[in-house]
Amino acid sequence: MSDLLVRLRARGWRLTSQRRVVAEVLDGDHVHLTADEVHARAVERLPEISRATVYNTLGELVTLGEVLEVATDGRAKRYDPNAHHAHxxxxxxxxxxxxxxxxxxxxxxxxxxxxxxxxxxxxxxxxxxxxxxxxxx
Amino acid sequence: MSDLLVRLRARGWRLTSQRRVVAEVLDGDHVHLTADEVHARAVERLPEISRATVYNTLGELVTLGEVLEVATDGRAKRYDPNAHHAHxxxxxxxxxxxxxxxxxxxxxxxxxxxxxxxxxxxxxxxxxxxxxxxxxx
DNA sequence: TATTGACTTAGACAAAGTCCAAGTTAGGAT
DNA sequence: ATCCTAACTTGGACTTTGTCTAAGTCAATA
Missing domain, CATH: 3.30.1490.190 (Ferric-uptake regulator, C-terminal dimerisarion domain)
Structure with missing residues (x-):
């Protein structure tokens, strides 16, 4: 997890509290949250975090290859932090x-x-x- | 194709002109249209057909197993009429x-x-x- | 600790899809 | 052939999911 923050820092990311919270929420196995679910959990830790920032951060994590986007049902996309183990x-x-x-x-x-x-x-x-x-x- | 209409009739469908047009639009190989694309093509043949009817009809065709719903990208779902051949x-x-x-x-x-x-x-x-x-x- | 460009925010906007009340019609019954 | 009625269709309002923007904030470097 903190590996992730280190990797992001190394790639020029500013480590804001918002990004840290999104990364924390996405920690664990079998985690496949929608953007809104990520936002809901992030708000518990950082009440003022906005939806736009959650979407931005998730998009960046996907671009960096740290998180996978999963579209299984045509509803909201889900975000899978298990990007480094093929599955x-x-x-x-x-x-x-x-x-x-x-x-x-x-x-x-x-x-x-x-x-x-x-x-x-x-x-x-x-x-x-x-x-x-x-x-x- | 007309097989399809026969099967639908046998299952109690009313064969309205709207349903006929949607079924016609979905005919062919490698067809993977979005609902809006189906609507656009249906309108060419039946100008007054509504979006709601296209959505309803596609949903019914999926429920009946005549058409597959494909969500490959988290954008609009696509509809695949090739439901009777595994692929x-x-x-x-x-x-x-x-x-x-x-x-x-x-x-x-x-x-x-x-x-x-x-x-x-x-x-x-x-x-x-x-x-x-x-x-x- | 001052600076500044990257980041965040709220809210407007857009795309995709659902729902509803009112009007129309396919197809069985007469 | 025509009538009747439940099934179907319609337009528009609404919801969900996601994107964009202008203005404000702040992390990291000097």
Missing amino acids: QHLVCSGCGAIRDVHPQGDPLAALPAAERYGFVISGADITYRGLCPDCSR | QHLVCSGCGAIRDVHPQGDPLAALPAAERYGFVISGADITYRGLCPDCSR
Whole structure:
């Protein structure tokens, strides 16, 4: 976590209290908050932080590759701080809960050249869908 | 296509001119239009069709399993009429173009039981990302 | 501790989508 | 053929999510 702040500092970021709070809120495993959820939690620690700053900061973290943007449902985007460990997502169709998962093998290997239409392919995002234990009961 | 209208009729749909036009607009391969794009094309054939009806009709087609909803980018959802042939998507990070692709193997097989967190898994959506020939030039 | 350009703020704006009350119509019933 | 009515459509208001801007604030360097 504080590694993150150090890395950001090294890249010329000003370490404002707002940015620090956003980074703190995004700490942990299986964290996939929407921008508004990040804002709500940030406000608990820094009541005057604005929505615009949360959006700006999240956008910057994504640009720097420190946080991933996840769009699983066409609703609000979610922000995933686990950007330094390759992983995929398991989403509950009932309640929307998200878990990070680690499938075996390289998904790119499954796509034959004839199916690549001349694209230069850089990666693959997999969303597994199903019902979590609570929702399938 | 007219198969679709027949199937819808069999499920109790009233075949209004609006629904017919939306179904016609969604005909073809590699079609991944946003709701607004569907509306724009529908208006060319039926000038008085409203946005609300296009949204309603697309939602019903999705519920009936005739059309897939695709959220690749957190912008507007796209609607994919190719619901009866399993496929995945290849998305250009430059211009947003989408192609249907058919990777080999079953993506579910790559997810070990220990990574399923008790979910009942129903499927997996894969989004391959890269640059199309035009954008990589 | 003074300076300044980067950062933050509130609020206006925009895009995508939902909802509602009122009007219209497809298709079964007569 | 026409009537009836529940199902459908409509326009517009509204909500959610996100972007932009002008004015004010402040972190970091000197």
